[in-house]
Amino acid sequence: MAIIAYLFELQDEKDTVSQRAAIDEHAGKMNLRVDSHITVKVPARKGERKRWTEGLFANMNNWDGVIVADLCLTGSSVAEVVDIVSTLSGRGIRLIAVRQGMDLGGSADARSKAMASVFEMLSRLEKEFISARIKGALAGRKKAGTVLGRPKGSISASKLDDKKDIIIEYLSKGVSKASLARILETSPSNLLSYLRTRKIETTRKVRQRKPSEPAVRTGGLSESNAEKKSSGNDGAPYPAGQQRVPARGIEETHDVVLCRHCGKNILDPRTTSCAGGYVDYQDNESHPRVPYPKDEKERCPRCGVEPGGYHHDGCYMERCPRCGERLVSCACKKV
Secondary structure (H helix, E strand, O other): OOEEEEEEEOOOOOOHHHHHHHHHHHHHHOOOOOOEEEEEEOOOOHHHHHHHHHOOOOOOOOOOEEEEOOHHHHOOOHHHHHHHHHHHHHOOOEEEEOOOOEEEOOOOOHHHHHHHHHHHHHHHHHHHHHHHHHHHHHHHHHHOOOOOOOOOOOOOOOOOHHHHHHHHHHHHOOOOHHHHHHHHOOOHHHHHHHHHHHOOOOOOOOOOOOOOOOOOOOOOOOOOOOOOOOEOOOOOEOOOOOOOOOOOOHHHOOOOOEOOOOOOEOOOOOOOOEOOOEEEEOOOOEEEOOOOOOOOOOOOOOOOOOOOOEOOOOOOOOEOOOOOOEOOOOOOOEO
16 A cells, blocks of 8 residues: 655646645654655646546555645546545545545545545535526526627638638649548538638639640640640640640649549649559558559550659559559459
């Protein structure tokens, strides 16, 4: 059996010296030996204080003893103090409060049970008093003509407020709401509610192509008709069959197709490769992914990666590292 003295350090004052003196004096009168003194810092916020209270005496064992200078320092309300007393009593831990002159000897002690019952009654009375005061104040304001509740049309703060510009940018580029919810690490319903309450337009902005501008797929993908000639910036025609590579600027791509494996935009010309890694099979085997051959002269016609890079998720040009066939249609059973 060990008796531990707890010294509580508040935010506005450090009165641990007087607490220790009161504990040592009381222990001398009761002929108790205090094994150790533990100084703990009391958090200021109520939400943090509740979690702090739950783990305060977690390391105490059955038949151990806790001695404090003032029981009021252990909680900010009667309900919190009752929870602590009930928890320690249920675990068979002795609780000694010097200022209150209280010595609860654990769950087997009849006096401890009686004191716990008194504390619970006081806690219920405190809750009833608080409820009665709140109801009386609200009734008085309602009688005076004050409209209770949240004002009509008001909008609560959201964790997505700081990401409003990013949301508008991605939606204007055609990113689906489900994909955007995964990017923002929120639920689709929360994102839809945010868009509705903020009245954010979700219409995709389509860039109008000039009549003289050739139709080219951005992101380094091959043209729909490779034999068709197109003009460059200097007006000189490109040779037949050669791919027109757009300038590598941010304004070059207006479409967004995110890869589920690496999270990059497949249609962005700056995306040259997907992430590496392994292909997992059902027989607990894993093989390194097969990259796009380095001897290719153009980008992958499906996902647009450069020669030597890894294909994006779902690309039918990727080969199975086990059998060498197309990964999406081979007979190997992948996870």
